[in-house]
Amino acid sequence: MKCQDAEKRLLRSFDGELEGATKTELDGHLKACPGCRKKQSEYGVLLKNLKIEDVEPLPYFWERLETKLRERERVEPWTIWAKWSRRAVPVALALLLLFIGGLAFFSPGEEDLSQSEALLLRNDNPLAETKTFFEETRLEKKNMMIIFAADEKVPARR
Ligand SMILES: [Zn+2]
Known part of the structure; x- marks a missing residue:
């Protein structure tokens, strides 16, 4: 396997698209090729960082806050009525x-x-x-x- 092919398969492996024989071939190449192993770890770090950006807390925070506020709006008239x-x-x-x-x-x-x-x-x-x-x-x-x-x-x- 050429390094170029290995790189393509490496990228696909991160998406979880790689399976069976193709994965075995890639693993074989990675074991034998330090250059591609380095690329594997680099892509790994890169994707990890991208995933962290994906779950950036801010939009979820606002979403959650909005939900909570809506819940309170729904709950409060009832509690006021109950107290009254x-x-x-x-x-x-x-x-x-x-x-x-x-x-x-x-x-x-x-x-x-x-x-x-x-x-x-x-x-x-x-x-x-x-x-x-x-x-x-x-x-x-x-x-x-x-x-x-x-x-x-x-x-x-x-
Ligand atoms: Zn290689």
Whole structure:
């Protein structure tokens, strides 16, 4: 094999195109020819350097950064919503409990007398009573809110 042929095959061998008998021939020539062995190592170094340039970190870095940023954009609205909803749950429960409490307060049957009967018998001023009721509920609501704000756990129903 001539050195010129060996060089061509050497280059092809770096691309992984060389196989079988051709590779054996080249290996045989390389063993016998120091000049081509030198070329082999030179090409090896050259290709190694070229490959390093191929995987230059910068474009991949930006690619990765962009992906990460996109992932964060996708993730963040969800986490914000999750955080918000976690805070919203006790508030919703508080409102629900207040609603149930209000229903229990208004429900007839708790007293034997109907509301109108009670008003007549007690001879109370209905407006004054209503005002007291609303003040009481407002106070209750405030207390409930304080309980919920202090401890985000659901308190036992009264
Ligand atoms: Zn040679």
